[in-house]
Amino acid sequence: MTVNFEDVFQRAPTPTMVLDRNLVFVAANASYLNLFNLTEDDLLGKYVFDAFPESEDRVQAMTDVFQRTFVEGTSTIAEIPFRIDVNGVTKEQWWTATQVAITDEASGQDYLIQYTENVTERVKLRNLREAMLAELQHRIGNIFTVVSAISRQTGRVAKDVPDFLKRFDQRLTSLIKVNKELSGQRVEFDKLGDVIMHQLSVHAAHSMDRVAINGPDFPLSMLQSQAASMAVHELATNAIKYGALSNAEGEIDVSWELLPGDACRLIWRETGPITPSNGSGAGYGTMLLTTILPNQLDGVAQQEFGEGSFTYTLEIGTR
Template sequence: MLQPAIDDADPFQFLGHQGEVADLIRKHDWSKTPLGGVESWSSSLKTATALLLQSPVPIVMLWGEQGVMIYNDAYSVFAGHRHPELFGSNVREGWSEISDFNDNVMKVGLAGGTLSYRDQELTLHRHGYPEQVWMDLAYSPVPDESGKPAGVIAIVVETTERVLAERRNREEAQRLQNLFEQAPTFMALISADQQRFEIINPEYRRLIGDREIVGLPFAEALPEVAEQGFDKLLDQVFASGEPIRRTSERVMFRWSKDGPLEERFVDFVYQPIRENGQVTHIFVQGSDVTERVRAENHQKLLINELNHRVKNTLASIQSIVTQTLRSVQSREEASSAITARILALSRAHNVLTNENWDGADLHGMVESALEAFQQEGRQAITISGPVLRVGPHAALSIALALHELATNAVKYGSLSGSEGTVDIAWNIDDHNRFKLKWTEQGGPQVIRGDRQGFGSRLILRVLPRELQGTAEIDFPPTGVVFELETSLAAISDRPLMEQI
């Protein structure tokens, strides 16, 4: 007796797979689609459907001129909220927002051609709203029994997370590059891979004679410098994890291939950078101090002053980085906070540089420190006080403290809204006592927190210690009030801030 055909017993026997999409295929009313009932499907259509169901990679098949969509479980995840309504629909209507793109896919695929895209950017409505996505796409025709293309099969690999991560990395690298570009001292970043230069700034390029060295190992980029033992210093920092500092170090540079060696003197630091306990990079920072070193007795005082300033500036930057990293939760937060604080220090440096580091007008220093926090269209910050010149040490200390107060006000205080204000005022009393007061009004009520971060330590512990005075902060309902009091002598010219 003849056995019944397998398809007569179960028309879906060809699927050979269990899963959500396989169940959809069994339940779907295919008679309402251009494909017709499953009993009428061609062998090629059944075989292609069975194959794509087995794949762990998102695959969708577009069958016939209309491009009826049959896909696997992995593609259903990619489809988001449009699944399962998308199943069995025509691709032009199913993905109406990219109908032109799919028109070309069908045209090329049914003509026997193939298409391939890497990180193709599209805007899809997978969750009820426009969403920018990136995908690797590969399209190829599916032949029928006669060898003629009857459909198109698409392999879809979403790359959105990788593309966005690469974009963030590029932006982060660009921010770091911008910071390097704006720095008044020479800077370089050297990796542990053959002491390879990753970034240099214009000041470093000027120091070495405008050579293109990014991507080159140290010994190849600066062979005459390596011969003087500086590559051994780098080895020592990578091995020990301890920074190395040099002051007025004699270095011979060859600014042209066959030119003579030129003598320069530099102050620099090799600062190790760790990841997971391992030293992966060395941050090089310093200044070309040749003219200072060569000067006669008249310049020796300037040399000592500049040495002290450079070393303490480096200490301040290192301290800002170290303390910030201790008080943040993510790399992005650390990058943003470090950049903002170093730029605040840089703005204060610019004011002092314009005054040849002979002190600064306090009003101008405060304006520069708070310029970035002013709100367009209104005077959110007012500054008042008698004309007063302060020394570089006090100017930098006060500028950094005001930056922290303003940052906190933008996040939580009066500058977080459109109505709040900040008033900064100072005076000198009859006893030559200097008093500065920061007053916030019109913002949300601020509650004193239990946790003391970098900013709190700076304004309540470091600032009064550096200026030999007292500092207090209060949280009345009207807004934060901060007061600094010290002597007029204490805000005269002093060394830069010590380690925080």
Template sequence: MAYLIRSFDWSSTPVGPVERWPASLKTSTSLILQSPIPMVMLWGEEGVMIYNDGYSVIGGHRHPALLGSNVRDAWPEARDFNDHVMRTGLAGKTLAYRDQEFVLHRKGYPERVWLDLDYSPVLDETGTPAGVIAIVIETTERVIAERRNREEFQRLQNLFSQAPTFMVMLSGPEHRFELVNPEYRKLIGPRDVLGLPVADALPEVAEQGFVELLDHVFQSGEAVNRTSQRVLLRRTEGGVLEERFVDFVYQPIREDGGTVTQIFVQGSDVTDRVRAEIHQKLLINELNHRVKNTLASIQSIVTQTLRGVETKEEAAKAISLRIMALSRAHDVLTRENWEGADLRAVVESSLEAFQVAGRDAIRIGGPDLRVGPHAAISLALALHELATNATKYGALSSPSGNVDVSWSVGPHSEFRMSWTETGGPPVTPSDRRGFGSRLILKVLPLELRGVAHIEYAPSGVVFTLDTSLEAVSDKASGAAS
């Protein structure tokens, strides 16, 4: 540029021949030529351009035509900007811009560029501003790189925030929370943990050994995976500890030298899954238990029935009816997931097959009450035996006979169920003790920790069971299973 300036015909410009340049212009020109920083001087009202080698690179294909031209004409796409610069600089003021964006035609096509610009007035011998010196640093590559980094970071932030799993970035040996996504906040509750060490932000977690596990990962550089890990979290301030189950990985993050500087935590809250698995295991165990009990009940029904019958046909019919009674009780309990049943539903299902068409031969009444699975089956089998006997010999064998089934709860949680027959043929006690009699008078009170009584009144059979509300709820101590 020194060579080009010396050989340029300055007499064709407002600046005039070099030999007539004022000392201030020569000094300023010498200053910018010796600077490694891109600089341009805009002299006079026209802003005649004199620049150094650094600025020639910024000029691109417009160099060397820029030399000696008026700045407003040299960069027509930035005319208004440069006009403002000249007016400000010649008024003795400075200007500074950082990452100023322009669209310049440096290569024959419009190009977006970013520049750092510093403008200062150049004073002549009288101290009057005669021109403007500009330091011009192109920052295009840096700006584009930063924008790309920001966009990439924002993209990662969006992925981080929208991830269906919880994610956390911990930094330093104290494991300070650097990044936390919404799923993690959902896990730990509304606590502001950013910037805090894990031990301070989640003290209950530290007490369960998780900080020691983080220390191990940070020091050894080895990742740690856990599946269905139980953790107790105080998800509200002053609240109780809540049990959660999580799958997670602690992944060490290394710098270029290989030193661990951060730990990335990623995982899922699998509490619902784990609890479902636990519940499933309990159900399977319960099912196994109930199947064994059911088989034992059927075995007992078959054995006891065979002792009291004379023909195969009678045995087959009795066994079939009793197993059907057991099945109906199971149906009621299955609808309630074997967590108990409504007593009225148990009674109705047990006696449904014995109702007489066209009239309410069996009347049912009592308060709303839930009974346990064990009590439900025991009562269903007993009611079946009472109804079978009433159909053969009692009130249900007569077109005008009736049965009243009722239950009540006393002031001290006493439970009573009554079976009262009326309108049937006269009944008399029998010396024969079959399966039904043994079931209602011995097995039932034994199973429900109560007392059973049967009376053969002239009007019909009256059967009562007295026990406790606790017993029929399957809560009695030592209740059979």
């Protein structure tokens, strides 16, 4: 049986390209062209860094890898960051590229074959885990404040000591479950509304009459669910420490709306007596809410403090 290797190359699902000894494109399969939204005319016969301009340092580093491949036979460039247009939206992705050198026996020409693997989810998951470890240290500082607040909230509604102990034990059990989830165990919820309700049912169990939650169904991946849980957990903890849940008068309104491109905008708004210490300091909690978690969710975030109010806006999937 004769194998049409050109057809196999073009149909291969892995983005693959071929360079000659001068690092000029001689072939690229359909998966590679589709990845960058290019045609063969855009690449074939062009020097690789004319087709894909890079910084001088990066050109030198990658050239060294390519030339070393011709000598050693194989090489790998792990987790290369790229900003790639996906359905009209620029997304940050990470790819691992493997290079293999071959020699055409008929012509004696050397070629470099590169095939790539999208490792974006792997990189994001690792970054999220690293963020969670740092967040754990931050959370330890908050946990005693939360437990103290839970005891005060429970004491206001308990009928007697046995009732207090029963309610308090239930709240602590729920809090332990939340912390296990945020420490890397699987989050049980795959919709934004369920994540929000789950977190607030723990932190505001006796204050839900002062909490409004409203929004359409918005599905989350496992990675998104974990990041969203961390965001709502941080917001709820802050509300207990010095926000709307630190007193008997504050209110929380949580709403979200769908945006084009399978995206979403979440708005968390607190009103009422809010301690001035709920300010715009650049502590770890602020960095978590405004930088780390939005990056994990391919979005942006901002927070605003007003007279007797606090508003946090988080977009998911807009970047």
